[in-house]
Amino acid sequence: MDAPLGKLLPFYLVVDVSFSMLGKKLDAANQMMPAVVDALAQAPILSDKVRFGLIDFADEARVRLPLCDPLDENVTLPSLSLRGATSYAAAFRLLRTEIEQNVRQLKADGFAVHRPAVFFLSDGAPTDPEEDWRAAFSDLTSYDKQAGEGFSMYPNVVPCGVDDAEPAALRSLIHPSDGIKQMQMYLMEKGEDAAKAIGMIAEILISSVLASGESMAKGGSGLMLPAKEDLPAGIHAYAADDEDFV
Amino acid sequence: MSRTPEIAAADQPRHAAPPETPEWQGDFTPYVVGDPGRAASRVRPALVADFPDRPDTILDGIVVNGPDGAPSATVRAASVRGLSHRHYARVRQDDYALRVTPDSRYLVVCVADGVSSGDLSHFAALWAAQDGTDELCQRLARNGPDELPWPEFLAWVADRIVERAGHQVEGIGSDPREVAQRMAAALTYAVMDLTGEERAVHLLTVGDTSGWVLGRDGDWRPQQPVKNADVDIHSSAVSALPILSGTPRPVRTSVAPGEALVVMTDGIGDPLGNGSGAVGRFLARSWGDPPADFAFAAQVGFARRSFDDDRTAVAVWPTVTRG
Numbered sequence A: 001m002d003a004p005l006g007k008l009l010p011f012y013l014v015v016d017v018s019f020s021m022l023g024k025k026l027d028a029a030n031q032m033m034p035a036v037v038d039a040l041a042q043a044p045i046l047s048d049k050v051r052f053g054l055i056d057f058a059d060e061a062r063v064r065l066p067l068c069d070p071l072d073e074n075v076t077l078p079s080l081s082l083r084g085a086t087s088y089a090a091a092f093r094l095l096r097t098e099i100e101q102n103v104r105q106l107k108a109d110g111f112a113v114h115r116p117a118v119f120f121l122s123d124g125a126p127t128d129p130e131e132d133w134r135a136a137f138s139d140l141t142s143y144d145k146q147a148g149e150g151f152s153m154y155p156n157v158v159p160c161g162v163d164d165a166e167p168a169a170l171r172s173l174i175h176p177s178d179g180i181k182q183m184q185m186y187l188m189e190k191g192e193d194a195a196k197a198i199g200m201i202a203e204i205l206i207s208s209v210l211a212s213g214e215s216m217a218k219g220g221s222g223l224m225l226p227a228k229e230d231l232p233a234g235i236h237a238y239a240a241d242d243e244d245f246v
Numbered sequence B: 001m002s003r004t005p006e007i008a009a010a011d012q013p014r015h016a017a018p019p020e021t022p023e024w025q026g027d028f029t030p031y032v033v034g035d036p037g038r039a040a041s042r043v044r045p046a047l048v049a050d051f052p053d054r055p056d057t058i059l060d061g062i063v064v065n066g067p068d069g070a071p072s073a074t075v076r077a078a079s080v081r082g083l084s085h086r087h088y089a090r091v092r093q094d095d096y097a098l099r100v101t102p103d104s105r106y107l108v109v110c111v112a113d114g115v116s117s118g119d120l121s122h123f124a125a126l127w128a129a130q131d132g133t134d135e136l137c138q139r140l141a142r143n144g145p146d147e148l149p150w151p152e153f154l155a156w157v158a159d160r161i162v163e164r165a166g167h168q169v170e171g172i173g174s175d176p177r178e179v180a181q182r183m184a185a186a187l188t189y190a191v192m193d194l195t196g197e198e199r200a201v202h203l204l205t206v207g208d209t210s211g212w213v214l215g216r217d218g219d220w221r222p223q224q225p226v227k228n229a230d231v232d233i234h235s236s237a238v239s240a241l242p243i244l245s246g247t248p249r250p251v252r253t254s255v256a257p258g259e260a261l262v263v264m265t266d267g268i269g270d271p272l273g274n275g276s277g278a279v280g281r282f283l284a285r286s287w288g289d290p291p292a293d294f295a296f297a298a299q300v301g302f303a304r305r306s307f308d309d310d311r312t313a314v315a316v317w318p319t320v321t322r323g
Helices: A024-030 A032-041 A088-108 A130-141 A167-171 A194-217 B083-087 B121-142 B150-169 B174-183 B266-272 B278-284 B292-302
Strands: A006-016 A050-057 A061-068 A111-113 A117-122 A156-161 A185-186 A235-238 B057-065 B071-079 B096-102 B106-114 B185-193 B199-206 B210-214 B220-222 B253-254 B262-263 B311-318
Touching: A006 A032, A006 A061, A006 A088, A006 A156, A006 A194, A006 B292, A024 A032, A024 A194, A032 A050, A032 A194, A050 A088, A050 B199, A061 A088, A088 A111, A088 A117, A088 A130, A111 B106, A117 A194, A117 B150, A156 A167, A156 A194, A167 A185, A185 A194, A194 A235, B057 B096, B057 B292, B071 B106, B071 B292, B096 B121, B106 B121, B121 B150, B121 B185, B150 B174, B150 B199, B185 B210, B185 B278, B185 B311, B199 B262, B210 B253, B262 B266, B266 B278, B266 B311, B278 B292, B292 B311
Parallel strands: A006 A050, A006 A111, A006 A117, A117 A156, A156 A185
Antiparallel strands: A050 A061, A185 A235, B057 B071, B071 B311, B096 B106, B106 B185, B185 B199, B199 B253, B210 B220, B210 B262, B262 B311
16 A cells, blocks of 8 residues: 555445345335435544445345445435345355455555445345355355465455344354454344334444444444444344344 | 725725735645545534543644754654544544753654553553653663663553553553553654764654654655555554563664654554655655644644544754854
8 A cells, every 4th residue: 555545444235135025125225325325424534434335136136336435426326126036145246246346446546445344134044055155155254364365355244134034044144253353143023023124224234334433433443333232122133152033 | 706896096994004014914724635525624523521631732843952052953743633533522642742861962752642442542642752751861861772772661661651550540450451451552752863964863663653754855764664555454453552562673764954754643654655645745845844833733634535543743854054
């Protein structure tokens, strides 16, 4: 890095758009990015650093909002629509490609880049073979610093589940799953309204983004998740080794 | 679309001051390098309820005499609270201190950066700067900087932070690791010989503060490896006192007339990078000669998008001897 143009904190929101998201759930998912934009507009320190990208997935995954400054006046937020099954593998593969390309490009443009954060929202179990999505997730998150093997730009992953999301599968997506920087999973309480739960997950996402800004002022360089007691009612937080979600 | 008002001669005041002797002059425009970002104009700086007497900004502009009583160096120093700390109502955690040994042989400088994760780190920065430079002056009365036992000196500073923390903070304990949870500081000490044409300089750094020589042609010569020079993902992990890790060795360098020694925290070091970019050119142009002291502080506080950390710099220009 010769002389950095700025320091950036990339966030990716990854949203399930399989047919089961039909109706109010999709409407709620479509309100997530506008809510993020409204919050960032009130947060000058953070909005100078945050970059947001939106990926949706069903049978395949698509970049719906390439990583950008969401307050940039040239940015138009996409409208999500439904299209098929639930391939986690497609989402993870596209994420890896995107993160690698985005970080390389930002660095080539002269930016210093903090570790990316991924919020992964799903309302159902993966429909692709387990070994496929597990392998794709491993490609996205495995990194051996000593050996220099794996994906050095691996993201922090925060899985979020509503409705029929499978807790055990989602839980295995918490990354890092241990250590001082361990992430969490957010699950809708059984019987809660799923569209409302997506709105709460948007709130959690926003408070994480805001807390990350304050954490950077306190010397942290990564994603800060809200404390369990600060969660909206209807949503529960779990660590990778929690067993009590059924 | 400006309009020149047409004023009839009869309407003009009879005893207006002649235009060539204005009652005041001067102007101030904040310095901006590239995109200033939203924070520069939108942050509303907050007073810190817990530490209301901790200044947002401190600055000094001094001339230092050598042993012969003649001016030997011009110093500009400023420590400016970052936009992020202003926004989140936290204190400036950077600090600096300037000393001259009683024999006027050495100028002693410390620039310290309290690590943000400690809620009391500004104390570690303050003590490392003020007590550390005092101690260094005493030690320089016994040994020249070449013979100084630097590791022992650093251990003294670490102990001092722990000791003062014990007096100041209830229940903090005497384990350096415990103290470091609440307060720690990265720092650079610089000792400049005030004699001779080429000024010998010793620099000792713990953590991500840094010392540079600004050359005559505006070239920035780092006196330590540049932080995050070759990594994919930016990291802000630092070593800091009172934790001693490894044995930092002093760097010996020299500063010629027309050059400047610049010691800084990473609030400036990060946007400066290796000095080859716009920030490097801006500061090199601004600091080719000593600027006015207030101008120096304003330059240290330049706006550049996303660089919102506390900023501290001490710059020393050897006085050019004439005749």
